[in-house]
Amino acid sequence: MRSILVTGGAGFIGSHTCLELLKNGYYLIVIDSYINSSPKIVQRLNSLFSGSRQSFKEQFKLIKGDIRDKILLESIFKDAINNKMPIEAVIHFAGLKSVEESVFNPSLYWEVNVGGSITLLRIMEQYNCRNIVFSSSATIYNCNCKSPLSEECEIKPINTYGQTKAAVENLLFSLYKNKRMDWRIINLRYFNPVGAHSSGMIGEDPRGEINNLFPYLNRVASGAIKELRIFGNNWPTLDGTGVRDYIHIMDLANAHYLALKYLLKKKNSGFLSLNIGTGKGTSVLELIKTYEEVNSCKIPFIFVDRRPGDVAISFAKNNLATSTLGWKPKRDLSDICRDGWKWEKLNPNGYT
Ligand code: NAD
Ligand code: UD1
Numbered sequence: 001m002r003s004i005l006v007t008g009g010a011g012f013i014g015s016h017t018c019l020e021l022l023k024n025g026y027y028l029i030v031i032d033s034y035i036n037s038s039p040k041i042v043q044r045l046n047s048l049f050s051g052s053r054q055s056f057k058e059q060f061k062l063i064k065g066d067i068r069d070k071i072l073l074e075s076i077f078k079d080a081i082n083n084k085m086p087i088e089a090v091i092h093f094a095g096l097k098s099v100e101e102s103v104f105n106p107s108l109y110w111e112v113n114v115g116g117s118i119t120l121l122r123i124m125e126q127y128n129c130r131n132i133v134f135s136s137s138a139t140i141y142n143c144n145c146k147s148p149l150s151e152e153c154e155i156k157p158i159n160t161y162g163q164t165k166a167a168v169e170n171l172l173f174s175l176y177k178n179k180r181m182d183w184r185i186i187n188l189r190y191f192n193p194v195g196a197h198s199s200g201m202i203g204e205d206p207r208g209e210i211n212n213l214f215p216y217l218n219r220v221a222s223g224a225i226k227e228l229r230i231f232g233n234n235w236p237t238l239d240g241t242g243v244r245d246y247i248h249i250m251d252l253a254n255a256h257y258l259a260l261k262y263l264l265k266k267k268n269s270g271f272l273s274l275n276i277g278t279g280k281g282t283s284v285l286e287l288i289k290t291y292e293e294v295n296s297c298k299i300p301f302i303f304v305d306r307r308p309g310d311v312a313i314s315f316a317k318n319n320l321a322t323s324t325l326g327w328k329p330k331r332d333l334s335d336i337c338r339d340g341w342k343w344e345k346l347n348p349n350g351y352t
Contacts, residue, residue: 001025001027001028001054001085001091001262002025002026002027002088002091003026003027003029003060003080003085003086003087003088003203004021004026004027004029004087004088004091004260005029005030005031005076005077005087005089005090005091005129006018006028006029006030006089006090006091006093007023007030007032007034007090007091007092007093007094007120007349008031008037008039008067008092008093008095008135009028009030009034009039009068009091010030010032010037010039010041010062011032011033011063011092011093011094011335012033012037012193012203012204012205012249013026013135013190013193013249013252013253014030014032014037014091014094015037015041015044015045015195015202016197016202016249016250016252016253017256017257018030018045018250018322018346019045019048019049019061019094019197019202019253020250020253020256020257020258021050021115021256021260022045022049022056022060023058024257025054025059026059026134026260027058027059027060027085028059028060028061029061029063029076029080029087030060030061030062030063030074031063031064031065031067031072031076031094031180032062032063032064032065032094033064033065033067033094034064035096036096036097036207037205037351038205038350038351038352039062039064040157040352041062041202041215041352042060042062043059044201044202044351045058045202046060047201048197048199049050049071050201057206060138060213060219062075063320064188066116067094067112067117067120068103068111068112068115068116068119069119069279069313070119070122070123072117073123074123074126074127075302077123077124077126077127077129078127081127081266082101086127086129087127087129087291088131088135088264089127089129089131089132089133089260089263089264090124090129090131090132090133091132091133091135091256091260091284091332092117092120092132092133092134092135093259094107094116094137095113095116095117095135095164096108096112096113096114096161096301098161098211099139099159099161099162099183099211099309101106102159102160102161102164103159104162105162108292109160109161109164109293110160110164110167113161113164113165113167113168114164114167114168114171115193117168118171121171123302125175125181129183130175130183130184130261130269131180131183131185131260131264132172132183132185132186132259132263133170133186133188133256133259133263134169134172134185134186134187134188135188135190136165136168136169136187136189136190136273137161137162137165137187137189137190137244138190138191138245138275138277138314138316139157139159139161139162139165140156140162140165140166140169140189140191141153141154141155141156141314141350142155142156142158142214143156143311147222147281147313147314147315147316148279148315148316149245149275149314149315150275150287150317150320151183151189151204151273151275151317151320153160158309159309166224168223169187169273171219172187173185173193173271175216176270177267178267180187181269182261182269182314183269183270183271184266184268184269184270185263185270185271185272185274186259186262186263186265186273186274186278187272187273187277188256188259189243189253189273189274189276190247190252190276190277191212191244191246191247191277191278191314191315191316192244192245192246192247192277192348193211193247193276194214194246194247194248194249194336194340195214195232195246195248195249195250195265195331195335195336195337195339195340195343196249196304196339196340196342196343197249197250197325197339197343198250198335198338198339198342199342200339200342200343200345200346200347201343201345201346203249203321203339203343203347204340204343205338205347206247206350208284213244213263213284213287214246214287214336214340216228217287217299217340218340219290219327219343219344220299220300220301221295221297221299221341221344222344222345222348223292224348225236227300227301227302228301228302229266229299229301229302229303229304229344230284230301230302230303230304231301231304231305231306231307231310232303232304232305232306232307235306235312236312236313237283237312238283238311239283239285239286240282241283241284241285242283242310242313243254243281243283243312243313243314243315244281244282244315245277245278245279245314245315245316245338246278246281246282246333247276247277247329247332248329248330248332248335248336248339249276250277251278251329251330251331252340254327254330255274255325256329257274258325258326260329261275262324262325266338268291272324274318274320274321274324274325275316275317275321276314276317276318276327277316277318277322278315278316278318278329279315279316279317279318279319280315281313281315282333283300283316285334286333287337288301289332290333290334290337291313291337291341293334293339294337295332295338295341296340302348
């Protein structure tokens with residue numbers, strides 16, 4: 001069994017990716033501080049995994065800890081070697097992700113997202129583990145670039161969160177350039193990951209104020225929030241509302257599995273940045289319409305002013321991920337709406 005360290009694996013994208021990797025026979029060591037997640041994810045993954053040949057315990061270990069803790073990281077790598085399961089690759093999700101918070105507390109974002117990544121990368125070097133899949137974001141692209149956005153678009157983030165993602169990509173590139181070291185690196189630049197596993201047992205459990213559209217939509221559908229506020233109806237789009245590339249969380253999880261497989265097969269060093277999106281733009285009104293149709297419900301909404309920092313249209317050119325990894329999104333907007341609502345219905349209070 002191949003041994004993989006997953007940082008931030010208890011979170012939204014991390015937990016779905018863990019499930020995908022468990023089903024594909026990897027041994028996972030997860031480190032998470034639970035700053036934005038819950039240890040209860042373990043029971044959920046355990047029950048989703050039951051029925052497989054391997055026992056869950058033999059394949060999954062969750063450690064509470066912070067990626068900035070050098071001593072803890074060292075002990076994780078050392079223990080893995082002592083257990084004859086040296087860590088072969090890292091999938092690095094751990095980090096903070098609120099754009100708004102990053103603007104108010106930039107030093108925290110640089111410390112966790114960049115500082116934490118530096119600590120992790122130094123320990124990886126020390127223990128000869130030089131395969132990494134990094135969680136990057138489409139938010140790093142120049143917001144004046146025209147969609148579909150290709151990986152060649154200018155990198156010019158406008159907020160601290162995006163700047164920390166671009167900084168880690170830059171650092172990874174410097175490591176790769178030092179050819180004596182043989183790093184194999186893939187940055188996955190996610191568009192808008194949404195939805196949940198089709199069982200409704202794992203999903204997105206946002207803490208504090210909700211900023212993103214899909215979890216907000218779920219709360220309106222459940223009646224917990226009265227109405228959706230749509231940020232602007234005068235964007236230069238077909239119906240005047242913002243257009244984004246919504247990708248089903250399990251398709252995103254599958255992209256991580258394929259990226260990992262690709263890295264582990266590769267003999268030489270390499271550095272790749274891949275857009276992970278469907279390649280299709282959907283407006284806020286289109287998303288609402290599909291959600292209402294699929295879930296037979298009504299989403300009350302009002303139009304309010306545009307949100308500062310928003311762009312009209314953002315969707316991916318995803319050919320590179322398709323040609324390199326053989327990855328293709330298999331689920332559509334209806335699957336997203338159905339699975340996302342199922343999670344909300346079954347877990348109105350998230351994992352608590
Ligand atoms: P999430 O908050 O659900 O998951 C991140 C996990 O990392 C959480 O479980 C959190 O507790 C943990 N964590 C945070 N700081 C940590 C630290 N210092 N040490 C250890 N664990 C820590 O977020 P997510 O949506 O699953 O995102 C995962 C990654 O993908 C993040 O790096 C995020 O920036 C990136 N990303 C997310 C999106 C999105 O829309 N969700 C888009 C682009 C990129
Ligand atoms: C936001 C972040 C982006 C981050 C991404 C994923 C901003 C400016 N951008 O992107 O950096 O990578 O989340 O975490 O915060 N909308 C409403 N009402 C709402 C919420 C959203 O109308 O209550 C609209 C937005 O204007 C947008 C669309 O819905 O047109 C999607 O919004 P959201 O889910 O926040 O994602 P992004 O704007 O793509």
